[in-house]
Amino acid sequence: MPEPKDIWEALYRRFDPDEPAHKGQWRADRRWSPIPSISAGLKRPFGEKRYLVMGTVGTGKTTELLRVAEERSEDHVVVFLDLWRHFEEGVGDPNALQHVQTWEVLLLIGLAVYRAAEARFGHVWSKDDLRDLERAAARFTAQPGEAGASGTVDLARLASSLLVFAGGPVGVLAGSAAEAGIKAIGEVARASRWDFKIGERGRKSLPDQDERVQEMLGAVNTLIGTIQHQYRRLLLLVDGLDRIKVAETTRSLFVESTVLGSLSCATVLTAPLVLRRKGLAAQVRRFEPKVLANAPVIDRHDPHQEGDGIDFLLDVFRRRVADLPAPPGVARAADCIAEAHLRHLAWCSGGRARDFVRFVRMVAERAWDHGAAVAPQEIVNDAIDERRNVMEMGLNKRHIELLIEVMQDPERLLPDDEAIEALLEQWCLLPYPNGSEWYFPHPLLTLRRVPLPPRKAGSTA
Structure with a gap:
């Protein structure tokens, strides 16, 4: 039976953000x-x-x-x-x-x-x-x-x-x-x-x-x-x-x-x-x-709600770990990262498959150091916080104003502003495909710099 460190090393090797899924069984089906x-x-x-x-x-x-x-x-x-x-x-x-x-x-x-x-x-x-x-x-x-x-x-x-x-x-x-x-x-x-x-x-x-x-x-x-x-x-x-x-x-x-x-x-x-x-x-x-747009991890009309792109990214994770043996005390290798944490990582990825894969690798590195069979909350939070800091680099006041403008637009369309191009190139602003194409700030930026608007009445998110 493998030790926890063995599983985390396996996850590190399998979740390489710079490599595509060469194995057919690792490729999850996309709805959009x-x-x-x-x-x-x-x-x-x-x-x-x-x-x-x-x-x-x-x-x-x-x-x-x-x-x-x-x-x-x-x-x-x-x-x-x-x-x-x-x-x-x-x-x-x-x-x-x-x-x-x-x-x-x-x-x-x-x-x-x-x-x-x-x-x-x-x-x-x-x-x-x-x-x-x-x-x-x-x-x-x-x-x-x-x-x-x-x-x-x-x-x-x-x-x-x-x-x-x-x-x-x-x-x-x-x-x-x-x-x-x-x-x-x-x-x-x-x-x-x-x-x-x-x-x-x-x-x-x-x-x-x-x-x-x-x-x-x-x-x-x-x-x-x-x-x-x-x-x-x-x-x-x-x-x-x-x-x-x-x-x-x-x-x-x-x-x-x-x-x-x-x-x-x-x-x-x-x-x-x-x-x-x-x-x-x-x-x-x-x-x-x-x-081929980003997986819609947020709801277009209520960003507090998850989009169906979350399930796609969870499938990406499960396919890559399906054949791994579970360490002691864990039923399946897929349970090394709790589903609630995986869903949050998927949301924080903005629907970019590469960012989600990177998050899993970052968690695996930290969990290997920790030695735990299941990644604790603080490890997941630390990985998210590190990427959030990277995403926030270079943002200026005008950038933040534009991100808020897109967020507050019911149609989620792009403003006519030259600075928009830089936000798109830096993935601070992401396109989504479900229905007509729409845009939203990268979810990591909504954690501090561009907070989500107040939750709608009746929302259960």
């Missing part, structure tokens, strides 16, 4: 999610299959995209590219993503398809298959004013630094012991250094009609066509573009360009939520925009 409709649309053998998934960073988009990838690997060849991880770990410069251009995204997609086909499906590329991509990439190494390419590009080395997930029906996977589902490719090989300059600040964005951009698009579509001709329909999922905060980059990728919507396969991209807030989503061509 566009993912079922996306998966159903991708399953149909007809119609355009291009989706933009927008949402607050940390709301669980990566986990939901992995769900789509798993489901559709039954009838598609699936390639999943994590751009954020690549810029953070491969390039070593996550800020470069803020200045990425369409041709650079195309290059990374081409490398991901190339790498996945070899490693997961055992495909052997011919020199002719790869020549166009090599030439297209090399043209971007030329110095300003030079014609053509300068030097060569080693596609295999560049591709080895990418974190790619891939999968498909068993019949198209390589190896006698091949298993269906999505598997990571390149975990060891990512030690290879990425030395192709991308995401450089200050460069002029290239228009779609630029010959080099069109050459890159054609080269990537050649690889996609080869896979779809020899195997199955290809589904491409690209995560990480939702991290972009620079308005010019967002417009260049999604509004002023149709290049990413010209890939010749089913495509799902994450995208910045600012497209929705600024009314730009309607201007995006060739993609169907979808929103």
Whole structure:
């Protein structure tokens, strides 16, 4: 029988706020999610299959995209590219993503398809298959004013630094012991250094009609066509573009360009939520925009009441601990944190799955130190207080006035004020999906800085 410290260590390892739920049994179902409709649309053998998934960073988009990838690997060849991880770990410069251009995204997609086909499906590329991509990439190494390419590009080395997930029906996977589902490719090989300059600040964005951009698009579509001709329909999922905060980059990728919507396969991209807030989503061509908002942990009309997003987050917790043995004196591992405390942690997370997972990890750390089989109230309170202090950093008087204004608005809509953008980017103000989209201050801020309004008569919260 495990000791309490063993359970808390297990919880610490399983509740990593920087990792999505890779295991299918850990993924809880959301009531307010566009993912079922996306998966159903991708399953149909007809119609355009291009989706933009927008949402607050940390709301669980990566986990939901992995769900789509798993489901559709039954009838598609699936390639999943994590751009954020690549810029953070491969390039070593996550800020470069803020200045990425369409041709650079195309290059990374081409490398991901190339790498996945070899490693997961055992495909052997011919020199002719790869020549166009090599030439297209090399043209971007030329110095300003030079014609053509300068030097060569080693596609295999560049591709080895990418974190790619891939999968498909068993019949198209390589190896006698091949298993269906999505598997990571390149975990060891990512030690290879990425030395192709991308995401450089200050460069002029290239228009779609630029010959080099069109050459890159054609080269990537050649690889996609080869896979779809020899195997199955290809589904491409690209995560990480939702991290972009620079308005010019967002417009260049999604509004002023149709290049990413010209890939010749089913495509799902994450995208910045600012497209929705600024009314730009309607201007995006060739993609169907979808929103994955925060789980509604508060009631829209009475913030003293819990929303049904609380139960979703409790399900997230229970799924991750379901197979853990209980320590002495506790019936189930799930009882190591009392349900009342879990519900309060879920509420304090604001419905951001990442924040809830972080809270559980913080409680696990403190409970390990304490040695108790069940987390006491003071440990839970300490974790909440630490995050509250972080959320309050940087708030000024005008910010607080705006948060109160949103809270007091019966419709919970955004004021027309430039300072709103900063509150949204810092997650001090969160969007919720049930019914028409509405906004509310992060619950942690209501504990002191922006107190909830008086409880309505008859409320039982």
